[in-house]
Amino acid sequence: MAGPDRRSITIEDVAAEAGVSVATVSRALRDLPNVAPQTRARVVETAERLRYQPDPSASRLATGRTTTIAIAVPLLDSWYFSKVMSGAEAVLADTGYDLLIFAVENDEARRRVLSGPLVKRVDGLILIDVHVPQEESADFGSAMGGDEVKVVCVGFSLPGASKVVVDDVGVARLAVSHLAELGHTRIALVGGPTDDPLGSEVPRARRQGYVDTMQALDLPLRSDYEAGGHFSVTGGEEAGGCLLDTDDPPTAVFAMSDEMAFGVLEAARERGLDVPGDLSVVGVDDHEVARVLGLTTIRQRVAEHGAMAARSLLEHLEDPKLPARIHRAETSLVVRRTTAPPAR
Amino acid sequence: MAGPDRRSITIEDVAAEAGVSVATVSRALRDLPNVAPQTRARVVETAERLRYQPDPSASRLATGRTTTIAIAVPLLDSWYFSKVMSGAEAVLADTGYDLLIFAVENDEARRRVLSGPLVKRVDGLILIDVHVPQEESADFGSAMGGDEVKVVCVGFSLPGASKVVVDDVGVARLAVSHLAELGHTRIALVGGPTDDPLGSEVPRARRQGYVDTMQALDLPLRSDYEAGGHFSVTGGEEAGGCLLDTDDPPTAVFAMSDEMAFGVLEAARERGLDVPGDLSVVGVDDHEVARVLGLTTIRQRVAEHGAMAARSLLEHLEDPKLPARIHRAETSLVVRRTTAPPAR
DNA sequence: CTGAAAGCGCTTACAG
């Protein structure tokens, strides 16, 4: 029943079989110089024949490099985060780095992950919307061994770390301007949770852009034209309901994400409102479903955010003294069928 | 500029500081027996004060265990896969296992990942819809060190491995029966790619269930009532278009996923058809959006699939001689607003 | 170009 030899192939086996020392095998297999071409060929052939796979733990211990990158996100099952992760993974796939993932949905999880498990475990770290409070960032820095672990942020900032940023104020400006140009004046906002004072920077910046643009255009800001949609379809539907069930409903809604916009669309439909006849809606992201539903939106190349973060991290890993950089991701207005001039 | 000591804290430092041997530190910190209570307390205190973190590579090399689990999925950015991963991650989060992810979108990626990088890298592996062809499965088995690496499959089978299964024939039966009971006879199918002979088992089983149920009910099977939707919203929209743009369109559609059903819904809307007046639609999954759109669907607890896989894997890791198991995930019909008796 | 040997930071019998 039990196989004859359970032990797996080690570098010793390859060395013995090829008739050289383990040092030579090590050099030959990693394409280091100072190996005779014929020796290298023989070693490579032997390793393949034996299906030798170096033990990563041993290499890591010997070199001090983990050849591992971690990515931490608040949620694994959100449209946005899975797109970003996918983009990062695609870049990393051929580099030989392993990709570790961590979900850090709350403060406790964040602290637990950022203070312990990562140290000595990864060479680099991509943090997506993982807001590290001011008072924790120093601890975090030292936990990461000063500059030992390279960090790249997406959607927020960390002192001294590279980051991928979107001009979220500009995103909101684009959306609100588009609606205003169509003639709308009663423009509402569907955003993140409204009770999240120091929460994510993204909703804050988008709200800022909304407020600034409305003011710049002399349009009325009304507290009843603002509702939290929790970045979910259901949340958007509820927020849309609140906005529409008033005496003086808005004629246009800017939703901070397409998913919330889908909810607003549904809320309008439930109330028998025509879109864009009675209500214009614009979202953010350019979700696959947005195209199918004809949703006007501010397009982001979300997977590209992850790819940019991964590329940036690789650069830092290759050149440890590279200064922190800011990578700007682009956005653009995509006009489809959910926006039109107001009925009157 | 450069910090005084770059070296990180090792077990030696803790031992020296606590005035004991590294062996004792090792035992004390891992709660092994044969450590005096006071000694243990002192060691623990010292380790915490020094913020000692054991080097995982060293532990792994010494023990032969990697305390790492990998999860491989065809795509990272699909609704289904990200839900499954999320469920698995939640179970694994508190176990101390690291979670590695691999996207294996095509044959080449699958072979590359399953034959090399995993060996000596993980203790266990969760494979989601990663169809390993017959001729590769033997190779795969030996690459995984016979029984060294524990494997759990979701959505397909591998000889000798535990798996999480859904009765997909039953899923289709549930959907088709529901439509038939409402009085529909012209029931169409929107499924996976139709040109994928040995592709995923899930679409095949659901198609089988559709065919079987139609036959059992003496309903007509027509080749023009079957369209491939590639499990995407856009694909569903196109498939819906094909189905509806005929002389004798169906009165009901069973889409193999909610996302495809959304596309069908949109195709109907584009053609001015009323749902459920002119067309009934049922999907599979119970996607968040399904609730908002009122889509009738066959509910699956998708995150639970991942959680079941993770729990199963942990069991196998704890008890290596546990025989392979089959874990059945439940499904149920959720009737909402997209299904009704046919107009006539 | 090649090999012997030390070292990476842990764990684990083994002896005391």
Added chain:
DNA sequence: CTGAAAGCGCTTACAG
């Protein structure tokens, strides 16, 4: 209950 020492499987100066 504790410690000295071997060993895990690599890499890397160093000597030849």
